[in-house]
Amino acid sequence: xxxxxxxxxxxxxxxxxxxxxxxxxxxxxxxxxxxxxxxxxxxxxxxxxxxxxxxxxxxxxxxxxxxxxxxxxxxxxxxxxxxxxxxxxxxxxxxxxxxxxxxxxxxxxxxxxxxxxxxxxxxxxxxxxxxxxxxxxxxxxxxxxxxxxxxxxxxxxxxxxxxxxxxxxxxxxxxxxxxxxxxxxxxxxxxxxxxxxxxxxxxxxxxxxxxxxxxxxxxxxxxxxxxxxxxxxxxxxxxxxxxxxxxxxxxxxxxxxxxxxxxxxxxxxxxxxxxxxxxxxxxxxxxxxxxxxxxxxxxxxxxxxxxxxxxxxxxxxxxxxxxxxxxxxxxxxxxxxxxxxxxxxxxxxxxxxxxxx
Amino acid sequence: xxxxxxxxxxxxxxxxxxxxxxxxxxxxxxxxxxxxxxxxxxxxxxxxxxxxxxxxxxxxxxxxxxxxxxxxxxxxxxxxxxxxxxxxxxxxxxxxxxxxxxxxxxxxxxxxxxxxxxxxxxxxxxxxxxxxxxxxxxxxxxxxxxxxxxxxxxxxxxxxxxxxxxxxxxxxxxxxxxxxxxxxxxxxxxxxxxxxxxxxxxxxxxxxxxxxxxxxxxxxxxxxxxxxxxxxxxxxxxxxxxxxxxxxxxxxxxxxxxxxxxxxxxxxxxxxxxxxxxxxxxxxxxxxxxxxxxxxxxxxxxxxxxxxxxxxxxxxxxxxxxxxxxxxxxxxxxxxxxxxxxxxxxxxxxxxxxxxxxxxxxxxxxxxxxxxxxxxxxxxxxxxxxxxxxxxxxxxxxxxxxxxxxxxxxxxxxxxxxxxxxxxxxxxxxxxxxxxxxxxxxxxxxxxxxxxxxxxxxxxxx
Numbered sequence: 001x002x003x004x005x006x007x008x009x010x011x012x013x014x015x016x017x018x019x020x021x022x023x024x025x026x027x028x029x030x031x032x033x034x035x036x037x038x039x040x041x042x043x044x045x046x047x048x049x050x051x052x053x054x055x056x057x058x059x060x061x062x063x064x065x066x067x068x069x070x071x072x073x074x075x076x077x078x079x080x081x082x083x084x085x086x087x088x089x090x091x092x093x094x095x096x097x098x099x100x101x102x103x104x105x106x107x108x109x110x111x112x113x114x115x116x117x118x119x120x121x122x123x124x125x126x127x128x129x130x131x132x133x134x135x136x137x138x139x140x141x142x143x144x145x146x147x148x149x150x151x152x153x154x155x156x157x158x159x160x161x162x163x164x165x166x167x168x169x170x171x172x173x174x175x176x177x178x179x180x181x182x183x184x185x186x187x188x189x190x191x192x193x194x195x196x197x198x199x200x201x202x203x204x205x206x207x208x209x210x211x212x213x214x215x216x217x218x219x220x221x222x223x224x225x226x227x228x229x230x231x232x233x234x235x236x237x238x239x240x241x242x243x244x245x246x247x248x249x250x251x252x253x254x255x256x257x258x259x260x261x262x263x264x265x266x267x268x269x270x271x272x273x274x275x276x277x278x279x280x281x282x283x284x285x286x287x288x289x290x291x292x293x294x295x296x297x298x299x300x301x302x303x304x305x306x307x308x309x310x311x312x313x314x315x316x317x318x319x320x321x322x323x324x325x326x327x328x329x330x331x332x333x334x335x336x337x338x339x340x341x342x343x344x345x346x347x348x349x350x351x352x353x354x355x356x357x
Numbered sequence: 358x359x360x361x362x363x364x365x366x367x368x369x370x371x372x373x374x375x376x377x378x379x380x381x382x383x384x385x386x387x388x389x390x391x392x393x394x395x396x397x398x399x400x401x402x403x404x405x406x407x408x409x410x411x412x413x414x415x416x417x418x419x420x421x422x423x424x425x426x427x428x429x430x431x432x433x434x435x436x437x438x439x440x441x442x443x444x445x446x447x448x449x450x451x452x453x454x455x456x457x458x459x460x461x462x463x464x465x466x467x468x469x470x471x472x473x474x475x476x477x478x479x480x481x482x483x484x485x486x487x488x489x490x491x492x493x494x495x496x497x498x499x500x501x502x503x504x505x506x507x508x509x510x511x512x513x514x515x516x517x518x519x520x521x522x523x524x525x526x527x528x529x530x531x532x533x534x535x536x537x538x539x540x541x542x543x544x545x546x547x548x549x550x551x552x553x554x555x556x557x558x559x560x561x562x563x564x565x566x567x568x569x570x571x572x573x574x575x576x577x578x579x580x581x582x583x584x585x586x587x588x589x590x591x592x593x594x595x596x597x598x599x600x601x602x603x604x605x606x607x608x609x610x611x612x613x614x615x616x617x618x619x620x621x622x623x624x625x626x627x628x629x630x631x632x633x634x635x636x637x638x639x640x641x642x643x644x645x646x647x648x649x650x651x652x653x654x655x656x657x658x659x660x661x662x663x664x665x666x667x668x669x670x671x672x673x674x675x676x677x678x679x680x681x682x683x684x685x686x687x688x689x690x691x692x693x694x695x696x697x698x699x700x701x702x703x704x705x706x707x708x709x710x711x712x713x714x715x716x717x718x719x720x721x722x723x724x725x726x727x728x729x730x731x732x733x734x735x736x737x738x739x740x741x742x743x744x745x746x747x748x749x750x751x752x753x754x755x756x757x758x759x760x761x762x763x764x765x766x767x768x769x770x771x772x773x774x775x776x777x778x779x780x781x782x783x784x785x786x787x788x789x790x791x792x793x794x795x796x797x798x799x800x801x802x803x804x805x806x807x808x809x810x811x812x813x814x815x816x817x818x819x
Contacts, residue, residue, distance in 0.1 A: 087657060328794050332569050332580030333787050334517065336792070
């Protein structure tokens, strides 16, 4: 149903896809799908597949979602499955967790508001299965936009990847492309544990090609496995969410100068796929991690620490480097904001410094 | 503008401060008058106290003729004034209205407030002086035009991010400010441009903050939701978080014993937040001088109050805290209620809760068209029947406290002020990059801040 909608929305591509289908029956048909629509599809398919799944959050139902991610779902599934809540973060979470036997998707309008309820996420969701020695599982998904947006200032721009990934008992996902978004969200919903899905508002409107395989209703991406978006020999760039795109852009620029970067899309922050990173370092001998969040105790810090403690350390020809957001609250003015998050030039600069160019 | 009707029975006198319409019972004349009134928008003044009395209807022809003759003379002189002295030699000295001819003050009946755990409420009548009226009118008009200008600039992408506009709710901000002292304190949520203005911010500073320039009230670093001024603590982005902060300010007021209080604002959406109830408890327990004000504009983003709250009597939600429900579109109502609440706090009785019933014309923010969850008819109806600026204007004009022209002049001045401010806001340069890392800590020696990569060492000054 949702894929049909996407099909029509694709316009020109749709027609060319049809034509292609007519003449080349064997080649895979790809579709241009935005991250927003991929998330929408994922939820739609899972809501259809399992009656215990439902969505609750502010403005998710009648408003079609604050960022239109849940567009059309309320019309399709009604009040019982898609629930508009008052602005009560703590209660919203509690009501989801205690629903023994159900599988809620709890939307935060942005993860900044999750701080009001983070006690419940950690103490009631993450730790319960452990404290009950296996008696009480908590199959819940927390999702919403995370990290910097555009001009939303200090209180609305924080990245919570490090905060949630710090805690055992939680799984933390950070999709980048439409395929990531769909596959990871579906895995999260099917997982029996509390999963935090950190989306990105600036990525919602970006379209990616969705392969045939990814269009299937059973397409899931395994949690805990990173993806090599671009193979290379000279340096490993590890990133998550929007920064993956920046790394690919930097890699394209550097390729002109003969530097081939291997870009790894983490996809999952917790559990971290150290194996893929180590294997890459053993090939390239250089590591740069790129993230939008603050440096101190961040995702990059964890990656560097693990590499130091593991076999890949001996393969490093230079210290592992982190490219991060500037260590300040996010300013509002455009020129200041632009200089508060990593830009492509910062990644290129760091690669050159690491490679002693 | 010759209005000599063929029957010679109508005269229209138009001066800068007064209009007088003399009407005879001639039916043709009556139609003419209606036509003229519609075309020129002239209003019949009825002065109720002292001064010149206008004769409205005369049945007797001779009286009519005398009056008409006088009126005609007055008109031609005024016509001369209007045309800049075209008719040679004024025959009659025009008795121009001086400000002394306006009513200096008037008493108005205001709506009774619903009370919760209170024996008596604010008075049912409010006295408004001409000066106060003009000042309220001007401030509300500045607020209105400033918000509309922000709307324009946002659509031109000169303002970015979040922009929550306050138009329709002007009576709340201006009414509250007129009920408290400048030395009192105030904190609100993100729909804060109006309060930044009433608490001492200039339009230039506010607009430059919206456009993210160095002349902004927070030097461009805060944006729409994070504007601060003396005794004004923002501008807070997280829904409901400002309420416990406001109680904290009230605690400081009590602690320092300066007879100050804190006005702590939140909306109907925030009213369902748990931290608000925790705050009610503490404020009441410790008798903090805190006025909690719920600005109920009927919608929390896209959710109407019926769909969000088990009880929409927000003034009662404080339970053990006494409450008032106030008409938030009537500035006098808001002012009187605020004065009443301030008196309650200052006398040591503890916190009090006010619910202001108001309305916002724009959507929740600039990314919300505001019509998917409410009808255009509803917005139109509020605009035409309950607009706070129109209500004040009608009151003042119908009680001869100001003239239409005078208020129009104010409008022109206000427009110019907003244009100037917008000009400043669009031409002022952005903050310097050196300012990026400043203001992290207070009263600290300069320190180093990590930039986007390990080689970027940035400077931070306190």
